[in-house]
Each structure stands twice: as C-alpha cells, then as structure tokens.
Amino acid sequence: xxxxxxxxxxxxxxxEDIITFKKGLPGFEELKKYILFPAEENELFNILxxxxxxxxxxxxxxxxxLVKDYEFKLSDEKLKELKIxxxxxxxxxxxxxxxxxxxxxxxxxxxxxIINIKERLGEQIILDxxxxxxxxxxxxxxxxxLNGL
Numbered sequence: 001x002x003x004x005x006x007x008x009x010x011x012x013x014x015x016e017d018i019i020t021f022k023k024g025l026p027g028f029e030e031l032k033k034y035i036l037f038p039a040e041e042n043e044l045f046n047i048l049x050x051x052x053x054x055x056x057x058x059x060x061x062x063x064x065x066l067v068k069d070y071e072f073k074l075s076d077e078k079l080k081e082l083k084i085x086x087x088x089x090x091x092x093x094x095x096x097x098x099x100x101x102x103x104x105x106x107x108x109x110x111x112x113x114i115i116n117i118k119e120r121l122g123e124q125i126i127l128d129x130x131x132x133x134x135x136x137x138x139x140x141x142x143x144x145x146l147n148g149l
Contacts, residue, residue, distance in 0.1 A: 006055045008047060011037055019115055021122045060093040061107055072127050083119045091115040096138060106135040
C-alpha cells in the first residue's frame with residue numbers, strides 16, 4: 001500500500017505496519033490508523049503519520065534519548081486495553097513541536113504515546129507527574145554548550 005504524504009513524499013507500507021489508536025490522538029480523535037517511519041533528516045526522530053489524512057504527520061522522539069530516567073507506571077486497566085504482557089512489547093514516543101528558532105523546539109514529556117509493537121495498538125496518555133513538562137526543551141544541553149563556544 002502507498003501513502004502520499006504532504007511533507008514526506010510517498011511512503012510504502014504493509015497492513016501489519018498499521019498502528020491502531022482506538023481512541024485516536026488528542027485533537028485527532030476521528031483518525032485511528034497510523035504508520036511510523038524514520039525522519040530522513042535525522043535518525044533520532046520518527047514520523048507518526050495518519051493513513052486516513054495525508055496531511056497529518058507528527059514528529060516523535062523516544063523520551064529516553066532526552067531523559068535517561070524517564071519512567072512512569074501504566075495502570076493494570078491500561079495494560080489490558082493495550083494488550084501489553086511484557087515490557088519488551090512497549091515503545092514510548094513523545095511528540096515534538098518545531099520552531100524556526102532551534103532553542104524553542106520542545107517535546108511533550110507529559111503525554112507519552114504508548115505503542116504495543118506486537119499487537120500494533122497505541123494510545124497517548126497524560127501522566128500525573130509534575131516532573132514532566134508539556135514543553136520540555138529538546139536541545140537545551142546542546143544549545144547551552146554551543147553558546148559557551
């Protein structure tokens with residue numbers, strides 16, 4: 001199958017590549033089916049793209065690339081909903097908000113996207129943890145290091 005995306009060209013995918021979000025994503029509840037592919041410009045990023053709307057692709061990143069001790073606990077109910085039986089089945093991603101100013105690029109650590117990679121089921125959840133922010137600077141350390149040069 002082929003998806004003609006607005007910004008990433010034509011992407012080929014198979015039925016087994018589709019990730020189903022039964023509740024959709026916040027703001028896009030009507031869109032349930034997505035594929036995930038690497039961003040060509042930077043291997044740290046992926047694109048979570050709707051196959052139902054060729055204009056909707058979200059840039060995502062693994063939170064573990066930014067916060068080594070990022071952790072949270074899923075409720076038994078959520079584990080059951082997503083059919084998760086082991087940690088190896090789980091992929092965690094966070095959305096990235098771009099800006100023309102590199103210092104203003106952020107990621108949302110407060111609302112991770114949880115994907116059961118075995119069952120191809122996903123859901124975005126909101127964490128009840130003040131430690132994680134909606135607008136966590138993506139390049140904070142690197143920008144500060146560059147400013148020191």
